Each structure stands twice: as C-alpha cells, then as structure tokens.
Amino acid sequence: MSPATPSPATPSPTTPSPTTRSHNTRGPTLLHSTQVVLGAAALLTALVVQLTVLSRLGLPGATPDLVLVAVVGLALRGGPDAGLAAGAAAGLATDLVPPADAAIGRWMLVLGLVGYAAGRAGERGLRSPLASVALVAGSAGASVLLYAATGLLFDDLHAPVGVVIRLVASQVLYAVFLSPLVVHGGGRRR
Amino acid sequence: MRRDARSTRVLLGLLVLTSVSVIVVDRGGGSGPPLGALRSGAAAVFGPVETAAAAVARPVRDAVAGSGGRDSDAARLARENAELRRRLRSSDQARARAAELDRLLRVAGAGQWPTVPARVVAVSAAQGLRFTVTIDAGRRDGLRPDLTVINGDGLVGRVTTVGPSTATVLLTIDPESSVGARLERSSEIGVLTGRGTAGHSGLHLELLDGQARVAAGDRLVTFGSRGATPYVAGVPIGAVTRVARTPGSLTRTATVRPYVDYTALDLVGVVVQPPRTDPRDAVLPPRPSPSTPSPTP
Numbered sequence: 001m002s003p004a005t006p007s008p009a010t011p012s013p014t015t016p017s018p019t020t021r022s023h024n025t026r027g028p029t030l031l032h033s034t035q036v037v038l039g040a041a042a043l044l045t046a047l048v049v050q051l052t053v054l055s056r057l058g059l060p061g062a063t064p065d066l067v068l069v070a071v072v073g074l075a076l077r078g079g080p081d082a083g084l085a086a087g088a089a090a091g092l093a094t095d096l097v098p099p100a101d102a103a104i105g106r107w108m109l110v111l112g113l114v115g116y117a118a119g120r121a122g123e124r125g126l127r128s129p130l131a132s133v134a135l136v137a138g139s140a141g142a143s144v145l146l147y148a149a150t151g152l153l154f155d156d157l158h159a160p161v162g163v164v165i166r167l168v169a170s171q172v173l174y175a176v177f178l179s180p181l182v183v184h185g186g187g188r189r190r
Numbered sequence: 191m192r193r194d195a196r197s198t199r200v201l202l203g204l205l206v207l208t209s210v211s212v213i214v215v216d217r218g219g220g221s222g223p224p225l226g227a228l229r230s231g232a233a234a235v236f237g238p239v240e241t242a243a244a245a246v247a248r249p250v251r252d253a254v255a256g257s258g259g260r261d262s263d264a265a266r267l268a269r270e271n272a273e274l275r276r277r278l279r280s281s282d283q284a285r286a287r288a289a290e291l292d293r294l295l296r297v298a299g300a301g302q303w304p305t306v307p308a309r310v311v312a313v314s315a316a317q318g319l320r321f322t323v324t325i326d327a328g329r330r331d332g333l334r335p336d337l338t339v340i341n342g343d344g345l346v347g348r349v350t351t352v353g354p355s356t357a358t359v360l361l362t363i364d365p366e367s368s369v370g371a372r373l374e375r376s377s378e379i380g381v382l383t384g385r386g387t388a389g390h391s392g393l394h395l396e397l398l399d400g401q402a403r404v405a406a407g408d409r410l411v412t413f414g415s416r417g418a419t420p421y422v423a424g425v426p427i428g429a430v431t432r433v434a435r436t437p438g439s440l441t442r443t444a445t446v447r448p449y450v451d452y453t454a455l456d457l458v459g460v461v462v463q464p465p466r467t468d469p470r471d472a473v474l475p476p477r478p479s480p481s482t483p484s485p486t487p
Contacts (some may be wrong), residue, residue: 048236051312051324052243053250058453063315080198088205096232098240099314099322099358101350101366104225105212112205116198144317151319154213157365159319159386167317 039074043090046070047097061170064178065140067094071111072118072139073182076132080119087115103155110146114139132183133176140175144168233328233353241326241356244311290457293342298459300473301424302466305340305459306331311356313455319386321364323347325458328355336420338412338461344426344449345369345412346458357460362427363392363452370413371395371427374471378402379413382427382446388453393428393446400440406430409474410446418464426474 046066055063067090075083091111095104118139148164151157216225291307298305308327314320327333329352339346339359347361360367363384371382380397397404408430414423428448436443 048239048243050315052240053247055313055315056310062317065315065317081201084198084201084205088209091209093232096229097236098233098351098353098356099312099324100229100318101314101322101358101360102318102320103213104216104228105209108212109206109209112209113202116202116205147317148319150213154210154217157319163319163386167319171317 035078039086040089042070042074043067043086044093047090047093051097051099059170059174062144062167062174064174065143065171066178068111068114068140068143069136069175069178069182071115072136075115075119076122076135076182078119079123080116083115083117083119083122084112085115088112090115102151102157106147106150106154109150110143113146114143117142129183133179136179136182137172137175141168141172144171229351230353233351233356233358237324237326237328237353237356240312240324244309244326287457290342294340294457294459297340297342297344297426297473298461301422301469303338303340303422303459303461304463306333306462307457307459308357309457310455320366321361321384321386321388321452322350323359323361323455324356325359325460326356327460328353328357330355331460332462333357333460338418338420338422338425339458340425340461341450341455341458343451344428345421346450346455348420349460359458361452361455362448362450363388369421369427370415371410372413373397373402373404374409374411374474378404380441382410390447391431391445392448392452395430395444395446397442397444400442402442404430404433404442404444406432411471411474414468418461422461422464424469424471424473 046069050063050066054066071083071087071090074086078086088108088111091106091108092104094100094107094111095102118135121135144164144167148159148167151159212225294305294307306327308325308331310323311326312324314322325339333349333352335349335352337349339348345362347359347364347367349357350360351358361384362369362382363386365384365386367384369382370379372379378397378399380395380402382393382395385392385394395404395410410427410429412421412423412425412427415421426449428446428450430444431447432445434443434445
C-alpha cells in the first residue's frame with residue numbers, strides 16, 4: 001500500500017523515492033501564501049475593472065463577468081477547495097463593494113458553488129482547451145441563473161423570464177471571449 | 191481520498207450555511223451594526239479605488255489607444271495623426287461635458303435646488319438585476335442618505351449608502367425604487383416604480399385615482415416627499431408612453447419613458463438642501479407643440 005502505489009516506471013520498489021514525495025506535498029498545498037495573495041489581487045482587480053469599465057460600455061445584455069472567469073481560472077488551477085474559497089471570497093467582495101445594494105451573501109453563495117463545481121470538473125480531467133472554454137461558458141450561464149434564483153428566494157425580486165434568458169445568453173457569449181485568459185493559464189500549469 | 195471528499199463536503203455545507211445566514215441577517219437588520227459596518231468599510235476602501243480607476247479609464251474610454259509603430263515615416267505620421275485626432279476629440283468631449291454641466295446648473299437653478307455636482311465612477315453589473323451607481327462625492331461633501339439626485343434631464347435617483355468620499359445612488363429604474371409623482375398641470379398623483387430596464391419603458395406608473403384622465407405624452411414631475419427626503423418636489427421624471435386599459439381596476443396604470451438616459455450617466459447633481467418653495471411645473475422644458483410631441487416608438 002505505502003511504497004509502490006503511484007510510481008509506474010521506477011525500477012526500485014523498495015524505497016519511496018523523494019520525487020514522489022515532493023510531488024505529493026506540492027499537490028495539496030493550495031493555500032501557499034503567495035498564491036493566495038496573487039489570487040486575491042487578481043479577483044479584486046477583476047471586480048474593479050468590471051464595475052468601472054465593463055459595466056459602462058453599454059454592451060447588450062449582461063456585463064462581461066471578469067470576476068467569474070477569474071474564479072473559474074483559480075478553480076481549474078487549485079481544485080474544488082480552492083475554487084470554493086476563491087468563489088466565496090470574490091462573491092463576498094462583489095456583495096460589498098459599491099455600488100452593490102442587494103442582500104449581502106447572494107454572490108458569495110453563487111460564486112462559491114460555481115467555483116466548487118468548476119474545480120470538480122477540472123479535477124475530473126476537463127482540461128483540454130475546448131473543454132475549458134465550455135466550462136467557463138457553462139459556469140457563466142449557471143451563475144446568472146443561480147443569482148436570479150437567489151433573488152427570487154431571498155430578495156423577493158421577480159426578474160422577467162425574458163430578461164434572465166437574455167442575460168444568460170449574452171453572458172455565455174462574453175465568457176467564451178474572455179476564456180482565453182484562463183485557458184492559457186490552465187494549460188501552463190501542466 | 192475519502193477524507194478529502196468529506197472535508198470538501200464540510201466546506202460546501204459551511205459555505206451554504208454562512209451565506210444563507212448572512213443573507214437572512216442582512217435582509218432583516220437593514221443597516222444594522224455587523225453588516226452595515228462591513229458595507230461602509232468596503233465603501234471607504236473601494237470608493238477611492240473606483241474613483242482612481244474611473245479617472246484612469248476615462249481617457250482610455252474616450253480615445254482608442256494608439257498602437258506603438260515602427261520608425262518609418264508612414265507609421266510616424268499615422269501616429270501623429272491619431273494623436274491629433276485624439277486631442278480634437280477630447281476637446282470635443284470637454285465641450286460636451288461643459289454643456290452637460292450647463293444643463294444641470296440650469297435645471298438646478300430653475301428648481302432653486304442647491305446641488306453638489308458629482309461624477310459617476312462605477313455602475314452595477316447588469317446580471318445583478320439592480321440599477322445602482324457609485325458617485326465621487328460622499329460624506330466629506332455634505333452628502334447623507336436619502337437625498338435626491340438629478341442631472342440636466344431630470345430625476346436620476348436617490349442616495350442610499352454614503353462613504354467618506356463616495357456614495358451609492360439607487361436609480362429610479364431599479365425594481366426597488368418607487369417615487370411619488372404628479373401629472374403636469376393637474377393634481378393627479380401616483381407612484382412610479384422601476385421596471386428593471388434602462389430602455390424606453392423604464393418606469394411603471396400607478397395613479398391613485400382610477401378615474402384619472404391620463405394620455406400618452408403627459409409629463410410627470412416628482413410629487414415631493416415629506417421633509418423633501420428622499421425626493422424634492424417638481425423634478426421632471428418622464429412622459430407617459432402607453433396607458434393600460436384595465437376596466438374595473440381601482441387604479442390606472444401606465445408606462446413612462448424617463449427623461450434621463452441611464453445608459454450614459456456621467457455628471458449628476460445631489461440636492462443637498464430642500465428648496466423653500468415647490469417649483470410646481472416650472473422646471474419642465476416648454477412644450478415644443480400643443481399636441482402630444484413624443485413620437486410613439
């Protein structure tokens with residue numbers, strides 16, 4: 001059980017080689033401090049750019065969701081736990097940073113779930129460029145739907161179905177255009 | 191592996207539990223101590239960041255960034271040409287901005303509303319289904335919650351959260367906004383609620399009198415709240431585009447097109463002091479023709 005599990009080509013089965021051990025320790029240490037700082041900086045930059053630039057472009061439908069794309073990118077790099085943590089933190093920031101005025105916690109819930117699911121999907125081997133683009137687009141559509149659902153559940157905000165459909169369709173499209181940002185990063189890690 | 195999955199499941203449960211309880215507390219408590227402090231803390235930290243980001247983004251939005259060319263004459267000339275064109279355009283923009291400020295001052299003067307001018311620095315994302323903006327004036331400029339916000343075209347909204355140097359404005363078209371309104375040259379009053387779209391039919395009017403006479407083209411001004419908070423009286427809001435025919439209903443409803451273009455908000459004014467008198471219909475621009483002027487779209 002212990003020594004010879006993951007080493008396929010090493011000729012010596014007697015001792016666990018130092019390479020496999022270092023590989024093992026590098027895998028789960030997601031919360032490396034510089035990574036956390038870099039991830040947080042990426043998320044906050046994405047949020048500020050989204051609110052000061054992208055939402056003012058007057059694009060049809062939704063505002064391109066840079067924050068969501070960043071969360072999916074971090075989830076693809078770090079797995080479900082990191083995706084959940086990044087999503088929850090980014091969502092809380094989205095709920096708080098002005099001009100946010102809805103109930104605090106709604107984006108936190110939505111982006112946390114989306115980050116977790118994206119990390120799961122990345123773990124399951126959805127790592128080819130095409131699959132990553134599809135994952136970003138799917139997450140974008142799901143986030144819009146989930147957020148509208150939390151509005152219905154907690155904020156008593158009934159958005160017209162037509163409006164939500166328009167938002168989902170446009171958000172999926174924008175996410176496809178933004179996905180090279182994270183698909184490139186995901187590929188570099190391998 | 192199994193242990194991993196279990197800890198992840200615990201994390202998921204924690205996420206759902208935490209966020210749902212935060213939502214419930216925030217809904218119930220309004221601007222209570224724990225979450226209200228969190229929000230104003232975020233405003234204090236991110237307000238200046240957004241103001242700075244908007245200042246950086248403004249020229250970028252205004253002009254297309256010139257690409258770095260080679261040393262060939264054609265490229266150099268093209269670059270110079272682009273630079274001159276950019277300067278020309280930015281002076282155009284300065285002129286447009288001055289005109290915008292002019293209109294705001296005229297409206298504020300006509301209503302005798304002492305205003306603090308401010309610029310929009312951040313806009314809520316469309317997928318949030320809410321319509322709010324951040325402006326670059328705050329507590330230091332004398333702002334407080336529940337003040338009326340106008341621009342050169344009419345009513346923009348009201349102040350909700352105030353930070354040290356920024357404030358959040360709830361736009362009139364937001365689904366959670368409702369404004370008391372009065373029909374021009376009559377005493378019919380009603381409530382305008384936002385319909386959650388920035389288009390031509392952004393507002394929904396419900397007149398309190400079911401027998402009230404209202405037609406397309408009728409114009410609306412704010413009725414004015416008690417103590418002039420959150421809305422001062424007499425601010426132009428918009429014109430009726432369509433009246434719903436609902437026989438037997440106790441109230442009359444109509445669709446109203448707002449005067450303000452919410453997709454291009456930039457310069458706004460916050461009314462910091464209530465006027466001494468209600469200007470009634472004085473702030474509405476003179477009608478161009480006696481019949482209904484607005485073409486139905």
